[in-house]
Amino acid sequence: MATAVTAVPWLRTEEQDKTVFRTCPATGLKVDVAAERLIIANAVAAVVFLLIGGVYALLMSLTRWQAVHLLPANWFYRSLTAHGFDMLVAWIVFFEVAGLYFGGAIMLNARLVQPRLAWLAFALMLTGALMVNVIVLMGEADVAFTAYVPLKAHPTFYLGYILFAVGALLAVGLFFATWVVARAERRYTGSVPLVVYGLLTAGVLAVYTVISGAIAFIPAFFWSLGWMETYDAGFYRNLFWGFGHPAQQVNLAAMVSVWYLLAAITTGAKPLNEKFSRLAFVLYLLFINLGSVHHLLVDPGLSFAYKVTNTSYGMYLAVLGSLIHAFSIPAAFEVALRRQGYSRGLFEWLRKAPWREPGFAALALSLILFGWMGGVTGVTIGTEQLNLAVHNTLRVPGHFHATVVSGTTLAFMGLTYYVIPLIFRRELKLKSWATLQPYVFGGGMALVSIGMIASGILGAPRRHWDVTFAQAPFQVALPGTIHLTLAIFGIGALIAIVGGAMYLTVVLASVFLGKRQEASQLQLVVVPAPMVAGNGHAGEADAENHDSGPYAPRGTFIIVLVFLAFFATYYLANWWLLGRLWGVG
Template identity: 40%
Template sequence: MLGLFDNDYGADGFRKCSVTGLQIHESVEKYVKLFALTAIVALLYGGIFAFTVAMTRWEVVGLLGPGDFYTHLSLHAWNLLIFWMIFMEIAILYVGGPMVLGRKLPLERLAQLGWGTMVAGALLVNYAIWTTSAPDQAPLLTSYAPLPSDPLFYGGAIVFLLGATISALPFFATLWFEKRENPDGTLPLVSFGAFVTGIIAVEAIVGGLVAFGYAFAWRIELIGSIDAALYRQLYWIVGHGSQQINLVAMIVVWYFLTHVVGGAEIVSEKVSRTAFILYLFFINLGAAHHLLSDPAVSTGWRIFNTSYAFYGATFASLIHAFAIPAGIEAGRRKRGLGGGLFGWLTSAPWKNPVFSSTIFSIILFGFLGGITGVLMGQLQLNMTWHNTLATVGHFHATVVLGTTVAFMGLSYFVIRTMFMRAFISPKLASIQPYFYAGAMSIATLMLMYVGILYGVPRRTVEVVENIPGTDFSLAAAAPLFNVFGLFALLAILGGVLFLVIAVGSVLFGRKLEPGDNDDLTPDGGLYADGGDPVHTYEMRGTFVLCLIFLGAFVITYVLNWYLLSQLWQIGA
């Protein structure tokens, strides 16, 4: 088909990647491309609604009325937060499993069936959202019962989750076969991380099947009533669990891409793997932070899940926050590319969009997404974040500035090394990560400010200029909304630029030969010769950066608590 799935494979179906040195089998590559392309279609479709939603919230434009707005908001959420991410994550599982391990994709039929089922589920969800009519309401992301959604919506969500499970089976089978053949071998870190991602995904999916199954049974009147609190608790197993898949998959991508294009090494296998194990045990419990301002769960339950448990995961993230930049620093110093405190960073391939996307993703996820996630995950601070636009700011920092930017970098990498295409415009490709991440950061910060400083609620059409039936409004937030609207437009333009480069290059880019990708590898080739063990190299640049990060964390923490302490007395 359009030559999209061609490459020069040997008689045994394998080819050697000139960039990573991996032995890649045709069956794996085909499905990685299929899932990644499908993800990009979802990004394009969901991105259209980024425009309509942002231009509605910017009340100066006020594009949509409430009827259309909630439909568009639902489509934006499901296509970007779920379909774009999860199709890409299946591709990442296939990279982390069979591709890194140099194996064929087992159970190819299941990959095919899984893809088809996921597509069917995604189409069904989209159809249900478009055709929702009274008494059903647009589901948004959460479909909070007892506000009813179209039964087809619950059905579509269940079909999609089943499809994702089927698609993951060839990945698990790969690890099974690998361990059967090498019972004493250790998996490469990327495969190990992908495995942890896979397990977290299964936990999330089981929760999702139960939550949507419960709501579906209620909606088609198999059961008479639905408990709002129980639904929320079940829903958030998948609602946030799916975001943890994004997080862990993104971190796997960070380790992978910083290594391949930046020359990073693993400064401590023990520490990095321990961090993944901490995720495995704790990160899904952190989903409880959605219920911090809820009436129905006890204080002890809330504190346990969002502190003892959640900080297990927070600590794991702090580990990666050091380990990944330290890997770049030590790896580049080893290659003789790192004079002074930050020479390893300034000499890095900043014009390579694969590298710059990955670094922006790391920095912005940490500073904007990670810190705010911990803040709103505090029992008391949550009262000032819950259901405000600040929450929306938080998850745009995590899943857009973090995951989406990382996945854009990965897409650029796949275009060059798997589709074997040159970018239609290398110059635009170099600029795109700067443009997109820059504009999106400002838009995201504005969402946080209007939420925290002016209490602007999420999920509404108008509230800044007008609240029907009263003179009161949140007009004081209008100037910040102007900044938001402008930078949201620029960010959307940056997203369009990505799609033009990605789709344009896949379809019309010059076909590359294996030797043409040498510019992607770090100076001196992927594997540096000799040198001392990696832990003996200086990591003081990283240490300084991490201290700056911790400083920013402490300052925002203190400021948030200060704001909270100014409130009247609330609670027992």
């Protein structure tokens, strides 16, 4: 049904008049049907690439696990390249584009501007992703995700990346245009919701990321065609990591936005202090891209001042942003649960939390695994001196599997279960599987990261087919316990792949076999109890209640103190280990 739109003369276009909205009965939001179709298309593409990337993950895990050592060397590097692209770029970015259209159009009750251009963006991204996958499968681009110069791939590989980047940049531009038009048409009042603010942060970070990717890959494309004789490896690494690492910061901002959304959906939580949460996003905007130098800490030619300024002084301000979110999100759902009557002692709210609700389980596990494993190891790796003992070992993928997979992917999986009834308008099938899935996937990924980090500490290299050098012509003194840590990694990978398969089964069963129906409520399994006092709005009066009294988040405060103690212990233990790496004197 078409609904009337606010008249803004200079914006009144034929397209605006044709915009068709439906009203979501569960949220009351007006849904632009064109935006809805694009969200579905991008989400489906994301899940397809997750499936492809997951198959490569299985093959690689069974190769790195030396007791199995499945693939020959060339297929290992081929899988490494495709897995990196499909998971770090295709799955995540397609899902984020769906998220941007959701945040820009639907959460603001607005229309998506220029849906035809959005379809063009989708086509460019899909074409680029397919080109990369095909050329890698053909064995013409065994250069890993990073494609470090002087490793040279077929020109199609670089062209695929460039097309994907152009499509993604177009999608991000449309998201910003949608927000600007929504504001001009008074589709919303006041400031944008915090979730949309987080998505705007992700959008800004994405612009820098995509521009950097284009600057890195266009010369590489010319070089692969023979139009450029040489391409300086140092220059490439600087430019590539302006793309590679910020791409994960886009994930971070999008994931934190999803955390706030899942907390609201599953517990009725409201941000405790919007100013601090927004300040944390601003800290990301200003400083988080400087973390890219983590990858260049052992590179020659770069000054100590450059390395330390970027990875320490600048980066720590962004870490402060993450610490703000890490406190404010659990505190928000603690307050919400205490308001529902679970206010006895320090942790009754935690025991009575909706652990059977898939979105809450995904949120809680994503928060824990991202913060305790990904965040702590990331800050440690980012210290220049400690990086000497970590660089190019399996500890690095151990870290980023905790952030990108246990954190971002798990949060996105949790959100998918709510997208199916709200956007696909299908009944969610296999709800008991959906309840169990975050635990299986999160548990498996925790073992993956622990196994990789422990193997890295023992000396196993990253990006290597033979991580114990068993077939090397020289002797490498790696301790025998490395087989135990690699087995932990391998078993964890198998469990995580089962969790991934459960996710895909629930999604596919719901989309293809689920009854077509309108969602009547947000929650899937556990409906929150009504608030026993107040309405949970984050106004000034509530802020006073949070400072003391039965609703104060005292449990979260204790958990945060334990987290900081763990953080300090892990960090100092790494200095202790560094001191024992080489004998001095």
